[in-house]
Amino acid sequence: MKTFALLALLLPAVLAANINLSTYPLTADLRPGSYRLHWSFNVEEQSIRFAVNVSTTGWVGLGLSPTGGMPNSDIVIGWVNDQGQAFLHDRFATGRSLPPVDAMQDWILEDGEQEDGFTILAFRRNLVTCDEQFDREIQSDTARMIFSWNDADPIDDDPSQVMYHETNRGSSSINLLGGQQEVPTDPTDLQSFDITVDAISVPSDSTTYWCSAFELPANVQNQTRFITKVAPIIDEVNMQNVHHFLIYECTNLNSTLTGYSAPCSGPGRGVTGEMVAACISRGILLAAWAVGGGKFVYPADVAYPVGGDGNPRFVVMQTHYDNPNQRSDIVDSSGMSFFYTSTERTFSAGTLQLGHAVSSSMIIPPGAQDYRVFGECSSACTSAHIPEDGIFIFANTLHTHLVGVGLTVHHIRRNETCGDNGWKELEPIDQNLQYDFNFQQTVHLPELINVKPGDILRLECIYNTEDKDGVTLGGESTLEEMCLTFLQFYPRIDLSSCFSFISSTDPRAFQPFLSDSLTPEQRVALQTAAISGSTTAVENALNDISWTSDAVASLQSSVVNGPVIDFCVPQNPRRENVMSESFPNGLQPIECEYQAPDPRAGICDSGAGNVVANMMLLVVAITIGIMM
Structure with missing residues (x-):
C-alpha cells in the first residue's frame, strides 16, 4: 500500500486550463517581469489560493520559509509538460538540496497551463494543515516567501529529477493575510x-x-x-x-x-x-x-x-x-x-498613534533573545475619548527598527468573571511575530475590531539583541529603537496618541535592577550621565555594566513592574487637555490572559485530517492497482 500511495502522489493532473488571474485580488512581483504571485484567502474557511505566473516553460517553485532561506521551508514544485499535463508536489526542505516529496500532500493543484513562454500554476491549501512536521502555518505574521524556477521540466516528469535553479531564485516578505480581498x-x-x-x-x-x-x-x-x-x-x-x-x-x-x-x-x-x-x-x-x-x-x-x-x-x-x-x-x-x-x-477615519515614548529611557540590553517594551492607552483615556458605541479599527501599521522582531497590539477589557475589578485579554487586534524592518506595510485587519470606552490598548514590542555587544536606546536613528503602531479607525474622535514611558523621577524607577546589577560606582556614573542630558554619556555608562542573563532579567522585571506614566493626547493638544496617569506598580495586571484556540482542534483530532488524506490516496492507489 505504501508503494501505491507514493505512485498516487506522482500522478499528473490533466486539467482544463482556464486560469483567470483577475479572480485573485492580491498580487506581488517577486521578480518583476519574471515571477508574479497572485493570491486570495478566506479566513472563515481557513484557506488560501495561489497562482504563479512565471517566465519559463520549465518547473517553478514557491515556499514558506522561516528566515528567507531554503532550510526548514515548506515548498511546492510544479510544472506543465509538453503534453499539457500539470504536476505539483508538496515538499519540505531540510537543507540546501532538492527537498523530498511529503507523504501528505496538502498543497492541492487546481490548474496549470503554458502560454507564450509563461507557466501558470494555480493551487490551494488550508492555512493550517494536519502535517505539523512538514507544513508551516500561514498566519497574520509577515511571511518570508522563497521562489525559484528552471527553464527545463524534470527528466521524464520524475519529481526526483528536478534540475538546479542556478540564479533563478529569491525571497520576498509578504503579508499574505493583510490585504483587501475586494479593493x-x-x-x-x-x-x-x-x-x-x-x-x-x-x-x-x-x-x-x-x-x-x-x-x-x-x-x-x-x-x-x-x-x-x-x-x-x-x-x-x-x-x-x-x-x-x-x-x-x-x-x-x-x-x-x-x-x-x-x-x-x-x-x-x-x-x-x-x-x-x-x-x-x-x-x-x-x-x-x-x-x-x-x-x-x-x-x-x-x-x-x-x-x-x-x-x-x-x-x-x-x-x-x-x-x-x-x-x-x-x-x-x-x-x-x-x-x-x-x-x-x-x-470618517482617524489615526491613533500608540506605543512607548521615543526616548532614551527605553533601554534594550545586549544579549537578549526576547526583551519586551510596552506602551498603552489606559482605561481612563479610552473612557474619556471613545463614545459609548466605541470605535472600529480596520487597519494598522506596526513600527520598530532593526532589532525589533515581533509586535502585538493587546486588547484588554474589564470582566467580572475574572474577579473583582478583573481584566480579561481579548484576541489581539494585530500581531506580527515575524516582523521585517524592511517590509512595514499598513495591513487591513481580517475583521473590524470594536474598542469600547474603558478598554485598555497595549502595544508589546519584542527585541532580539543576541548579536549586540552594547545597549540599544530608544531614539530617532535607525540604529536606535522605537515601539509604535498606527491604528486606523472610525468614527473619528478627539484622540491623537497614547504613549508610555518610565517615570525616571520616581526613586523606584529601574529598581531592583539598579541595586542588584550595578556596583555603587556604576550607579553614580549612570546617575551623573543622566543628569548631564547626554545620550552618549548614558549609553557609555550602561555599556560598562556586565550584561549577564540575570542583569537582563532584572531590568525586564524592573521595567514591567516599576513606575510608568501614560499620556493621553487629544487632537490639537494644549497643556490643560493632555491627560497623564501614573502607575507606580507598572502595567495593569491581566487576570484572564488570552488563550489562542488550537487551530487544528476538530480538524486533526484523532488523526481526522490524516484519515481524509490517506483515504484519498487509497482510492487512487486502488485505481492504479486495477490498471496494473
Whole structure:
C-alpha cells in the first residue's frame, strides 16, 4: 500500500486550463517581469489560493520559509509538460538540496497551463494543515516567501529529477493575510494632490529628520474633500535612504511658513523652524508610510476628511532619511500622493498613534533573545475619548527598527468573571511575530475590531539583541529603537496618541535592577550621565555594566513592574487637555490572559485530517492497482 500511495502522489493532473488571474485580488512581483504571485484567502474557511505566473516553460517553485532561506521551508514544485499535463508536489526542505516529496500532500493543484513562454500554476491549501512536521502555518505574521524556477521540466516528469535553479531564485516578505480581498473601485470624480520635497540635498549625517511645510490646494481648502487612497512617491535611486513619512495637519501655521524645508532639529532652524517642527507634536496625523510599504486604499464606506471650513489648511511632512554611508550626493524629491473625492462617505477615519515614548529611557540590553517594551492607552483615556458605541479599527501599521522582531497590539477589557475589578485579554487586534524592518506595510485587519470606552490598548514590542555587544536606546536613528503602531479607525474622535514611558523621577524607577546589577560606582556614573542630558554619556555608562542573563532579567522585571506614566493626547493638544496617569506598580495586571484556540482542534483530532488524506490516496492507489 505504501508503494501505491507514493505512485498516487506522482500522478499528473490533466486539467482544463482556464486560469483567470483577475479572480485573485492580491498580487506581488517577486521578480518583476519574471515571477508574479497572485493570491486570495478566506479566513472563515481557513484557506488560501495561489497562482504563479512565471517566465519559463520549465518547473517553478514557491515556499514558506522561516528566515528567507531554503532550510526548514515548506515548498511546492510544479510544472506543465509538453503534453499539457500539470504536476505539483508538496515538499519540505531540510537543507540546501532538492527537498523530498511529503507523504501528505496538502498543497492541492487546481490548474496549470503554458502560454507564450509563461507557466501558470494555480493551487490551494488550508492555512493550517494536519502535517505539523512538514507544513508551516500561514498566519497574520509577515511571511518570508522563497521562489525559484528552471527553464527545463524534470527528466521524464520524475519529481526526483528536478534540475538546479542556478540564479533563478529569491525571497520576498509578504503579508499574505493583510490585504483587501475586494479593493473598492475609484470614485468617478477622483482627483489627487501631491506632498513632496523639492530636490533637497540630504545631509551627510547617518540620520536626518527633514520637516517641510505645505499649504493644501485651494479647492481642498475651500471645500471638505474625502481621501480614499494614499500612495508613496519615492525617487527610485533613493529607495534605500527614504525610511518613513509622517504627514500632519497643522493649526499653528500660516501662509508665511509655506515652503519651509529644512532639518527638523539642530542649530539655526530659528523661530520658523520651531513652529514647523511643533506641528509634529501638536498636529493631527494625516498619513504615515514606512520602508517596504505600498499604496493604501480605504474601505468602500470610509474616507479621511480633509480641508473645508474650520479645518487645517496647512500640513507638515516629516521625512526620515537613513544614510548609513554618510553620502553627501543624495538629492531627493519623494513624498506622498493623496487621492480624494467630493462625495462624503458613511464613516470618517482617524489615526491613533500608540506605543512607548521615543526616548532614551527605553533601554534594550545586549544579549537578549526576547526583551519586551510596552506602551498603552489606559482605561481612563479610552473612557474619556471613545463614545459609548466605541470605535472600529480596520487597519494598522506596526513600527520598530532593526532589532525589533515581533509586535502585538493587546486588547484588554474589564470582566467580572475574572474577579473583582478583573481584566480579561481579548484576541489581539494585530500581531506580527515575524516582523521585517524592511517590509512595514499598513495591513487591513481580517475583521473590524470594536474598542469600547474603558478598554485598555497595549502595544508589546519584542527585541532580539543576541548579536549586540552594547545597549540599544530608544531614539530617532535607525540604529536606535522605537515601539509604535498606527491604528486606523472610525468614527473619528478627539484622540491623537497614547504613549508610555518610565517615570525616571520616581526613586523606584529601574529598581531592583539598579541595586542588584550595578556596583555603587556604576550607579553614580549612570546617575551623573543622566543628569548631564547626554545620550552618549548614558549609553557609555550602561555599556560598562556586565550584561549577564540575570542583569537582563532584572531590568525586564524592573521595567514591567516599576513606575510608568501614560499620556493621553487629544487632537490639537494644549497643556490643560493632555491627560497623564501614573502607575507606580507598572502595567495593569491581566487576570484572564488570552488563550489562542488550537487551530487544528476538530480538524486533526484523532488523526481526522490524516484519515481524509490517506483515504484519498487509497482510492487512487486502488485505481492504479486495477490498471496494473
